[in-house]
Amino acid sequence: MASTTFAAPPRPRPRRLDRSRLAGLALVAPSLLYLTVFVFIPVVKAITTSFTVRDRDNAGNYSYRVGTDNYRAIFETETLRDNVIFTVLIAVISVAIVFALAYSIALALRFGKGPAVRFLSRIYVIPLFIPSVIASYAMITFLANHGFVDGLLQRVGFPDESFPRIVFDWKGIVITQVWLSLPFMTVLLSSVLLEISDTLVESARDVGASSWQIFRHIVLPLSAPGALIGITFMFLGVVGGFTVPYLLGPNAPQMLGVSMVYYMTNYFEPYVASTQAVVIFLLSLVAAIYYVRQQFKREVR
Amino acid sequence: MAAGARALPGVSLTWAIDDPRMRRLILRLFVAGLAVFIGIPLLTLVLWSFAGEWFWPNVIPTQWTIRWYEQVFENPRVVNAMVLSFTIAPVVTVLTALIAIPAGYAFARLNVPFRRVLLLLFLIPNAFPRIGLYVSLAVLYYQINLIDTYWGVVFLHMIGTLVYMTWITTATFRSIDPHLEEAARDAGASPLRAFWSVVFPLALPGIIVASLFSFLASLDEAQGTLIVGTPHFITMPVLMYTLISSFERPVAAVFSVLLSLPSLVLLVAAQRYLRSEYVAAGLGRV
Amino acid sequence: MAEVELRGVSKYYKEVAAVSDVSLRIPDREFVALLGPSGCGKTTTLRMLAGFIRPDTGQILIDGKDVTDLPPERRPTAMVFQSYALWPHMTVGENISFGLKLRKVPAAQIAERARAMLDVVRLPGVEHRFPSQLSGGQQQRVALARALVLGPKILLLDEPLSNLDAKLRVRMRDEIRRIQQELQITTVYVTHDQEEALTMADRIAVMNRGVIQQLGDANDIYDRPATSFVADFIGQSNFFRGTLRRANGVTWAHIGDERVAVEPVDGAPDGAHVTVSTRPEVVEVVRAPEPGAFALDDPRLVNFGAYQRLAGRHPTLGPIEARVPKSFRLDARPVYVKLTRARAFAEPEAEMRD
Numbered sequence: 001m002a003s004t005t006f007a008a009p010p011r012p013r014p015r016r017l018d019r020s021r022l023a024g025l026a027l028v029a030p031s032l033l034y035l036t037v038f039v040f041i042p043v044v045k046a047i048t049t050s051f052t053v054r055d056r057d058n059a060g061n062y063s064y065r066v067g068t069d070n071y072r073a074i075f076e077t078e079t080l081r082d083n084v085i086f087t088v089l090i091a092v093i094s095v096a097i098v099f100a101l102a103y104s105i106a107l108a109l110r111f112g113k114g115p116a117v118r119f120l121s122r123i124y125v126i127p128l129f130i131p132s133v134i135a136s137y138a139m140i141t142f143l144a145n146h147g148f149v150d151g152l153l154q155r156v157g158f159p160d161e162s163f164p165r166i167v168f169d170w171k172g173i174v175i176t177q178v179w180l181s182l183p184f185m186t187v188l189l190s191s192v193l194l195e196i197s198d199t200l201v202e203s204a205r206d207v208g209a210s211s212w213q214i215f216r217h218i219v220l221p222l223s224a225p226g227a228l229i230g231i232t233f234m235f236l237g238v239v240g241g242f243t244v245p246y247l248l249g250p251n252a253p254q255m256l257g258v259s260m261v262y263y264m265t266n267y268f269e270p271y272v273a274s275t276q277a278v279v280i281f282l283l284s285l286v287a288a289i290y291y292v293r294q295q296f297k298r299e300v301r
Numbered sequence: 302m303a304a305g306a307r308a309l310p311g312v313s314l315t316w317a318i319d320d321p322r323m324r325r326l327i328l329r330l331f332v333a334g335l336a337v338f339i340g341i342p343l344l345t346l347v348l349w350s351f352a353g354e355w356f357w358p359n360v361i362p363t364q365w366t367i368r369w370y371e372q373v374f375e376n377p378r379v380v381n382a383m384v385l386s387f388t389i390a391p392v393v394t395v396l397t398a399l400i401a402i403p404a405g406y407a408f409a410r411l412n413v414p415f416r417r418v419l420l421l422l423f424l425i426p427n428a429f430p431r432i433g434l435y436v437s438l439a440v441l442y443y444q445i446n447l448i449d450t451y452w453g454v455v456f457l458h459m460i461g462t463l464v465y466m467t468w469i470t471t472a473t474f475r476s477i478d479p480h481l482e483e484a485a486r487d488a489g490a491s492p493l494r495a496f497w498s499v500v501f502p503l504a505l506p507g508i509i510v511a512s513l514f515s516f517l518a519s520l521d522e523a524q525g526t527l528i529v530g531t532p533h534f535i536t537m538p539v540l541m542y543t544l545i546s547s548f549e550r551p552v553a554a555v556f557s558v559l560l561s562l563p564s565l566v567l568l569v570a571a572q573r574y575l576r577s578e579y580v581a582a583g584l585g586r587v
Numbered sequence: 588m589a590e591v592e593l594r595g596v597s598k599y600y601k602e603v604a605a606v607s608d609v610s611l612r613i614p615d616r617e618f619v620a621l622l623g624p625s626g627c628g629k630t631t632t633l634r635m636l637a638g639f640i641r642p643d644t645g646q647i648l649i650d651g652k653d654v655t656d657l658p659p660e661r662r663p664t665a666m667v668f669q670s671y672a673l674w675p676h677m678t679v680g681e682n683i684s685f686g687l688k689l690r691k692v693p694a695a696q697i698a699e700r701a702r703a704m705l706d707v708v709r710l711p712g713v714e715h716r717f718p719s720q721l722s723g724g725q726q727q728r729v730a731l732a733r734a735l736v737l738g739p740k741i742l743l744l745d746e747p748l749s750n751l752d753a754k755l756r757v758r759m760r761d762e763i764r765r766i767q768q769e770l771q772i773t774t775v776y777v778t779h780d781q782e783e784a785l786t787m788a789d790r791i792a793v794m795n796r797g798v799i800q801q802l803g804d805a806n807d808i809y810d811r812p813a814t815s816f817v818a819d820f821i822g823q824s825n826f827f828r829g830t831l832r833r834a835n836g837v838t839w840a841h842i843g844d845e846r847v848a849v850e851p852v853d854g855a856p857d858g859a860h861v862t863v864s865t866r867p868e869v870v871e872v873v874r875a876p877e878p879g880a881f882a883l884d885d886p887r888l889v890n891f892g893a894y895q896r897l898a899g900r901h902p903t904l905g906p907i908e909a910r911v912p913k914s915f916r917l918d919a920r921p922v923y924v925k926l927t928r929a930r931a932f933a934e935p936e937a938e939m940r941d
Contacts, residue, residue: 020411020412021411021412021413021414023407023411023492024407024411024412024413024414025407025413025414027403027404027406027407027411028403028404028407028408028413028419030399030400030403030404031400031401031403031404031423031463031467032404032419032422034400034456034459034463035422035423035425035426035463038438038456038457038459038460039425039426039429039434039460040422040425041441042434042437042438042440042441043425043429043434043437045437045440045441046433046434046436046437049437049440101335104331105335108328108331108332112328114325116325116328116329116332117328117332119332119336120332120335123335123336123339123340124335124339125568126339126340126343127339129517129561129564129565129567129568130343130561130564131520131521131523131538131541131560131561131564132521132523133521133523133538133541133542133545133560134346134538134541134557134560134561135342136545137346137541137545137553137554137557138342138343138345138346138557139342140545141342141345141346141349141550141554142341142342142345143342146357146358148341148342148345148360150357150358151357151358151359151360152358152360154357154358155358155359155360179338179339179342182339233427236427236428236430237431239430240429240430240431240432240433240434241431241432241524242432242524242527243523243524246524246542247542247545256430257430257432257433257524260432260433260436261432261436261524261527261528264436264439264528265528270436270440273436274433274436274437274440276433277430277432277433277434277436277437278433280430280432280433281428281429281430281433284428284430478670478672480668480669480670480672481672481674481675483637483639483659483666483668483672484666484668484672484673484674484733485674485685486638486639486658486659486660487637487659487660487664487665487666487734488660488665488685488686488689488733488737489660489686489689489690489737490660490685490686490689491660492658494689498685499674502676503674503675503676
């Protein structure tokens, strides 16, 4: 029944400025100040620098203007363009593999029991505590030609030189990214799966659904929003990463993170480097917007 | 159901996950494979760190030694890097806690003006590619003379830890019944006293976990430190870049073991506080 | 000793009034219950008394002193929360002593007063236990002790029994009333449970949509509900809609072709639309036609253990229920009901409970 008989009285002015609002602002202020100096200003600078073009006249003097030349260079220069494509491909492949593995682990942890599952719950977190430099180095000694796996295969009778090139190749980057990102994605998916109540699963089993049907029609759809946050977050991490591709990647094509640092520190070219940063940002923008929107939805709830 | 129908699993490939024995077998194979994938690469590093003589393609070293450990501890570059790492990480953690805990509390409890805009701003460090941000920050550092300085490195490390700690503390404060705090106010405590006597002790596990992760994140940060800290502020993981490229395999292996130890020790120490919510909260899943 | 007064207090959330122009005077030592469905504004009112919410308009006075702008820590009120809100990291003793310590009471005295208060709530010797080691009822007693140890002028209770099982609820009800009588403390008690309100309170304020609908003792609100909302929310009532007509000094409500005599209604003209209510226990059941008795179609009996309820339908009036003794039997004879002591409410339909 509508309360039409009661006209809502106009809201009177608050007695005075709410103290808790002021206090809230004061408590957030230090963090905000920090983020402004060390995050927002650099981000804005990167964007403006990417639209700054440096020209050199015949006398060797530099002049600066606003333009999109840096962007054109990135998409017209073949090596730079290859880097962009390479970066996206690596990110997509790594995320796909990690997602499949992490989902399997999370399912086992959520619905399985017994010693194997307990063991699994202990080991899967280990990479979370290993610095990425160490993980990269471990993978180099493990997978390099004339590394651990190669040696093992030799021992059991594989012919010499039959081991494929993994390290200093895209495969090395992907395997190491998978190794490093697995725990994070698993933890995230586990917490998502925990939110699915047992009663939902049991009632589906009650009506005769098989494990696969339960997964396909109940678990997967219910976990999709949370899972997408994890995917987005990891995509952003791989696309903006440096250590793994630097230590395990090929010389060409390079992932953008590596290329950017080279342009910055070796060629002193902040213009190309900044442009690459913005391109990475734009590449992940769809992902980033999705990520931010999902977080907002949670916040509203 | 007829016995014949049971014997025939049907055309679906998924029959295996409904058969308990098959399911157990698949699970065990999966766990074993994962254990090898995660464990053996780390184990090879440990083997290398003790290898006196290890000719390829032997699977384990043929001679064992601890001389690489001695060598590493006598190397002044290594010792300097260790000292530096362990003086940066606590400072980063304390500074982060000092500004992130109030912000987390405000987001969880208070009526912050422009709340949505502020939350959006707090997500930006996660949404902009980190290495791009570091490169831009390096440009800024040149202008404000923070490049290759101690504080420059500290402030760079705080980018990641601040966001993480803000989200974790927000989630932690939100999980504490607000009535507990009100009961303290009701008993005569000022807002500050109520926070200190009631909210803070209850939030401590979350704060400890967040601090541990911040400490580790600072200890492990390599890519940003490489850009803004060279040549004078070489932390342990940055030194590791050099060691890897110098092909001194046993020395790098020893260093890897040493660099992983603090994390593993903290992992064991903090195990009872480690709950998956905290890790998930680091993503901003408040 | 302590008197509370709310003067024209309102609280808005966005444009919605959670509490709208509420005025209420509670004399010293009185036990007042704020009773209403969830969202009626009773808890908001209580939290404004405690100082957790600042009213948008109006004043709150304790012993004539304006406390509207005082934070909770500076008000002489003590609150018992629905969730008890015992601090889980402190022992029972520390919970009770916390406020005393803040007031810099000497340590020896603190221990003495904490022990004495645990005696009052009949839970001696648990000082060193943690709240999690106590049962719900025990936690409730500790929460009471923690509130009372500070010697507040006003005791505020927010649905304190809703987390207890039914048996314990009845026991704690008597217990809280006993303690209130012993300490002679002015008390405001928020509940949605009418039985709690009726059995414990000296006066009951029935609230709906941010407004006090009726303020009175148990007999007032049960026997003489001021609005159809109160008639509906407290106990059970039969409801009919009709039109008011006065004839020969009798007030009638015309319902279709029928009419029912109602208690006199002030301030509503003849022809006004009214809601008529009467309680099942005053509906008289007869087995032969007589003036003013309505025939009931398809009568059914529902057994409530202690009594039975007769339910049926009248073609014009609609469904009617009456309370009948357990000896009552249905047989081939028709059933008639007489609607006695009916009350008519001339008010907008929106006032009805949703």
